[in-house]
Amino acid sequence: MAEILPLSDEEDTRVKAYIREFSGQCLQVPVTGYNCIYRSHAFADTRSVVVLHTPSQAFALKIDTTSPSTDRLKNEFELLSALHQHFDGNETSRVVRPVYLSQGGEFLVTEYIDRPTAVDLIYNSADDNQVAQVYRRAGSWLNDLHARHPPTRYAFKPRWMTDSLSELIEAVPRDIANQSRAMVDEMRAEGARLKGTEDLRVFSHGDFHGQNLIVGQGKTIGLDFTEARDKLAVYDIVDFLKADIFRETVASEVDRSGILRRNKEMFFRLYRHPINHEILDYCIRGRLLKDWLFLHQITHTCSAFERDRRSRLWTRLNLIFD
Structure with a gap:
């Protein structure tokens, strides 16, 4: 409720x-x-x-x-x-x-649909199989949305990611900056390598986090389209997959992007558009790092929920940048 x-x-x-x-x-x-x-x-x-x-x-x-x-x-x-x-x-x-x-x-x-959102289940369900089905249904829904218009090819531009990481690392305490500097450097280097790589640009939701997807009885229902526009398909996928940090796991179950393999694989069971998975993994890692740095900004006061999220982010970051 x-x-x-x-x-x-x-x-x-x-x-x-x-x-x-x-x-x-x-x-x-x-x-x-x-x-x-x-x-x-x-x-x-x-x-x-x-x-x-x-x-x-x-x-x-x-x-x-x-x-x-x-x-x-x-x-x-x-x-x-x-x-x-x-x-x-x-x-x-x-x-x-x-x-x-x-x-x-x-x-x-x-x-108004009084049903749980995808985030409700991802954050709170004790049933890993139920959560995996949420990821499968989310992938299916997004596949249908991204098919609204014919896709185009667009060159990946990582500068927004590397610039924001550079700004964030200057706004955190020195010990946090020292802990994350090698990660930021790695993102810069990989961004330079991926720059200009073509990927799929589609009509996108623009704010596709799990609170904007309702898991109904038999149907998956999207809402809140105020940020919808054409952009790389991977950005919607990143917005949804990053909620996976709230699932308990062990290192062997996490892939190079920082997401649980089973949940990511379930998402792509029914998401069929041919995106570049190397760009996707890069963007997920960058988003997790950005979120962690943001929650350490000197001017930001964390709630109890954000402190828990910050801890979970750090656990995943240590696995993928080790």
Whole structure:
């Protein structure tokens, strides 16, 4: 069950106004309750998600108060509508059904599906076989999304990775910098070798972490497409696979990217687009290293969850850079 977050008086007044608009346009039954289940960490004052309950079904009301000037939610609603048609007839994959876009563009409404996300299961399931099936289903869903448009070939440019690693290593305590300097140097050298290598560029989700994939009964359901655009296919795959650090393991079960072999193999059972796996492994290692350095920034205060994540990242990094 999603955590219920408090609403300020101002937020509550705003949500009630949104409910009145949505009810007047779309509902024949009353909204009997509502709960905030998400607030953006980076945009806490402007972006949130509220679940609306009616006697017959529930809806997700996604808010972005800056969207009227950016068209962020308008663009997502239009894309959701197009993707709903793209997945029409697909027996295993779909996206959340779009229901309503507000007249002012400050909120949109979709169906609400009360099922666990992929991250819920990857983080918490005691059943390795169940988790492996989550990876298989994720690979299948992403394969279908990446097939929306014909792919193109694009030269890999690792500079964004090496530049960000260089910036991060300058923003951590000296002992952390010393521990990771050889890893950063290795990433620079391998990036120089891979630079210019062609790989597959596709229509991508853009934020394909496990919280944006719902594991439904019989279907896998994607949501949150505000970052969707054309880019290398491997970046969506990296975003999803990196949650694997929360699975307990032993060194012999981890491959050169830092991911458990069985979970990575299950992902690629049904993901069939011909990506460059050398670039994929490079990007996964770089992402794990970036995340670890970010959590050590002098200006960053870690929560208990982030301290655990930082420890798990370090364990995997020591295995792949040993």
